[in-house]
Amino acid sequence: MNLSPSTIYSATSDYLNDPEVSSKLEQCVTSLEFRLGLTTLEQLKYSGGGRVVHKSLPSITANYVERREAWNIMVRTLIESTPKDGQRLFVISGLGGCGKSTLVTKFAWEYQPRFDQFFFIDANSESTIRADLIQSVRSIGPQYSQVSFDEALSFFISPKNKNWALVYDNADEVSLNLTALIPNASHGVILITTRNRSLAQITSGVHLELDVMSKSEAVEVLIRSSRRETMDEDAHQLEELAAEVGYLPVALVQAGSYMFQTGCSAEEYVSVLRNHRKDMMETPASGQRDKTHRSAYSSFDMSYERLSSQLRDFLHIISCFHRANFPMAAIPFAAKANFRLKPVDLGDEGELFEDSIKLLQTVFCPSGKWQDRTVHQLLASLQNYSLITHSSTYGSILLQIHPLIHSWANDRIPQERKKLIKAAACRLLACASMEEALESHLMAHIDALLSAPDYITINDQAAFAQKLRAMDKFTESEPLAGPTH
Numbered sequence: 001m002n003l004s005p006s007t008i009y010s011a012t013s014d015y016l017n018d019p020e021v022s023s024k025l026e027q028c029v030t031s032l033e034f035r036l037g038l039t040t041l042e043q044l045k046y047s048g049g050g051r052v053v054h055k056s057l058p059s060i061t062a063n064y065v066e067r068r069e070a071w072n073i074m075v076r077t078l079i080e081s082t083p084k085d086g087q088r089l090f091v092i093s094g095l096g097g098c099g100k101s102t103l104v105t106k107f108a109w110e111y112q113p114r115f116d117q118f119f120f121i122d123a124n125s126e127s128t129i130r131a132d133l134i135q136s137v138r139s140i141g142p143q144y145s146q147v148s149f150d151e152a153l154s155f156f157i158s159p160k161n162k163n164w165a166l167v168y169d170n171a172d173e174v175s176l177n178l179t180a181l182i183p184n185a186s187h188g189v190i191l192i193t194t195r196n197r198s199l200a201q202i203t204s205g206v207h208l209e210l211d212v213m214s215k216s217e218a219v220e221v222l223i224r225s226s227r228r229e230t231m232d233e234d235a236h237q238l239e240e241l242a243a244e245v246g247y248l249p250v251a252l253v254q255a256g257s258y259m260f261q262t263g264c265s266a267e268e269y270v271s272v273l274r275n276h277r278k279d280m281m282e283t284p285a286s287g288q289r290d291k292t293h294r295s296a297y298s299s300f301d302m303s304y305e306r307l308s309s310q311l312r313d314f315l316h317i318i319s320c321f322h323r324a325n326f327p328m329a330a331i332p333f334a335a336k337a338n339f340r341l342k343p344v345d346l347g348d349e350g351e352l353f354e355d356s357i358k359l360l361q362t363v364f365c366p367s368g369k370w371q372d373r374t375v376h377q378l379l380a381s382l383q384n385y386s387l388i389t390h391s392s393t394y395g396s397i398l399l400q401i402h403p404l405i406h407s408w409a410n411d412r413i414p415q416e417r418k419k420l421i422k423a424a425a426c427r428l429l430a431c432a433s434m435e436e437a438l439e440s441h442l443m444a445h446i447d448a449l450l451s452a453p454d455y456i457t458i459n460d461q462a463a464f465a466q467k468l469r470a471m472d473k474f475t476e477s478e479p480l481a482g483p484t485h
Contacts, residue, residue, distance in 0.1 A: 055135060057112065057120060058105045063225045063253055065217050067103065070210055074107055077206045078189055079114070086186035093197040094210035095386035095402060096299035097250030100193040103210065104167050107191070115189070117164040123171035123192070129181045156183035165189040172196055173306065174384050195303060195386040212402070218242035218252055222266070225256025225285070237266035244270050246403040251296040257285030278411045281404065300408045303385040313363045313421070314378050315387065318399060319409035320425035322444040326399040328375065328390070330438055334360070334431035335370040341431040344462035353457055356423040363424075398441070422455035430460040433467045442467065 078088050092100045112118045119136040122128040130149045137144050137152040144155070155161055171178055171194040179202055182190055192199060200207035213221065219238045223229075245251035255269055258280070264272070273280050284295040307315070318326060334341065339360045364374060379397075382388045387409075389400045401409070413421050426449055432438050433446075446464050449456065456464070 055120065055132070055139070057108050057118070058101070060105055060109055061102055061253075063221055063256070064102060064106060065213075065220045065224065066106075067099070067213065067217055070103060070208060071106075073206065073208055074103070078107075078191070079111060088189045089182075089192075089203040089205050090190070090208070091192045091194065091200050091203055091206075092208045092210055093194050093200060093386065095248075095405065096195055096303060097248055097294070097296055098210050098212060098386075099249040100210055101169055102249070104169065104191050104193055108165075108167060111165075115163050115165045116161070118167075119165075120167045120169055123168040123176075123178070123194075125173060126176060126181065129168070133181075153183050156188060157185045159187070162187040165191070168192045170194070171199060172302070172385070174198070174381070178202065196384045197386060198380075198384050212247035213242075213249060213252070215239060215242060215247065218247045218249075221249060221252040222256045222259075225253045226259040227256075228260070234266065237270075241266040241270050244273060244403075245296070248296060248402065248404055250294060250299055251281065251404055254281070254283070254285045254295055258283075277407055281408065296404050297408050297411075300387075300405060301412075303387060304412060306385065307381075310363055310366065311378065311381055313359065315382060315409045316413045316417075316421045317360075317363065317425045317428065318388075318401070319406055319413070320422055320449060321429070322448040323401045323403055323406035324398075324444070325391075325441060326445060327432075327438050327441040328379065328397040328399060330428065330432035330435070330442075331364055331375050332370060332372065333435045333438070334428050335364050337431060339427055339431055341434050342459055342463070343430060343434050344459050344466060346458055346462060349457045349459055352419070352423050352455070353427070353459075355420055356427045359420060359424045360428060396441070419455045422449075422452070423457065425449060426456045426460045430463045433463055439467070 074090065077090055081088075092104065094100050108118060108120065117136070117140065119132070121132040121136070133152045134147065134149055137147050137155045140155075147155070156164055156166070165188065166183070168178065168182065168190065171192050174196050178192070178199065192202075197209065200209075212218075219235070219242055222238050222242060241255055242252065245255060255266075255273075258264070259266065259269055278297070281297045282295055284298065304312070339357045361368075363378075364370070366374065379388070379390065379399075383390070387401070387405055391398050391400060429442065429445055429449060433442055446468060450464065
């Protein structure tokens with residue numbers, strides 16, 4: 001029987017538009033798209049689909065040290081308390097490498113037996129969340145082998161399934177609409193780890209901002225990761241090392257691993273680190289059991305890759321200053337004068353002067369004029385990636401950067417832009433030096449710029465010398481004193 005093309009097309013279209021056929025095709029495409037389970041061509045004939053294997057919990061690091069305060073908050077909130085709305089939603093935020101996933105992994109292994117289902121969801125993107133949620137539900141049993149994402153959410157929402165826990169791990173992407181991807185139920189436990197502190201707004205419950213380790217916790221990590229017994233006389237050296245890397249867990253494990261491999265002491269490690277910080281912090285610890293182990297710098301790089309060029313330039317500029325207590329009020333003061341204030345004017349400063357002003361205007365005045373909202377957005381964005389923090393003193397907002405993030409941000413300035421970035425930082429600070437109310441906050445930042453004075457223009461050198469002499473900082477100002485006479 002010969003059928004015309006139009007007849008074949010019509011019959012095929014009717015078949016594909018059949019609701020049951022369309023649903024099965026959609027399920028097959030989803031399985032292929034997210035690579036869920038093991039599916040043969042023969043199995044695609046049947047509604048049962050392929051076999052989906054349950055994803056196991058992550059391994060606990062061999063260097064795990066209990067962080068008692070954070071642990072007690074988690075247990076009290078998620079296990080011991082009874083929330084008003086029935087569901088326990090717990091957000092842990094903090095900078096990369098501070099131990100958020102490690103803490104949650106330990107919680108999962110400790111309390112998994114209390115739940116009917118306990119799943120880890122890779123929350124790096126919407127696609128990984130969808131894939132992991134589908135795989136998790138499909139792994140429960142053959143009756144769920146063909147569920148869609150919406151059906152997977154419905155499983156956790158159903159009042160028949162109340163005793164479950166989900167960990168959304170590494171939900172760092174600021175643009176991710178996480179609320180649309182979590183079960184909106186009156187039961188269950190949801191833990192979220194993130195660098196994005198703004199995610200705290202999705203819960204009316206507890207938000208834990210995980211900081212770096214305490215001194216004693218940090219020393220214990222160094223002892224465990226270096227695989228050595230410490231004597232009392234070593235304690236001071238270990239404490240000094242811990243302080244040098246800012247008590248950051250990922251950097252502590254790097255240090256311990258290096259000490260184990262090379263046999264060097266904590267004192268020797270500090271010396272090597274100060275001379276080769278970039279290379280040392282880029283090299284990951286080896287021989288670690290947990291797969292999440294990275295170097296400190298690669299952990300920070302994950303945030304850097306998500307930053308716009310405007311945010312990167314902002315981060316680079318502030319990395320030229322001292323890491324603590326940079327006054328944000330310096331920016332609007334300088335911007336309202338178009339970054340052209342000259343405390344000392346010794347004549348034309350050349351191309352670099354104009355280029356630095358152009359960069360500052362691009363970062364802080366992208367619309368062509370100063371707007372308070374711009375710096376608020378820059379500040380909020382870097383805080384949402386846990387790259388900076390701030391404090392307020394007598395109405396002044398003071399910027400803080402972790403010591404390793406500070407050195408990393410400076411190390412990540414492209415070589416061809418170092419001169420321009422440093423000149424822009426000097427221009428910003430020279431303008432701010434004309435505001436008397438900022439004077440007490442500027443000295444440490446002037447000192448930081450003078451530690452590498454190569455790119456400071458003659459006028460800005462003179463301005464810094466003038467300010468330092470006024471504050472009786474003769475030692476720092478002597479090298480720059482000439483231009484002011």
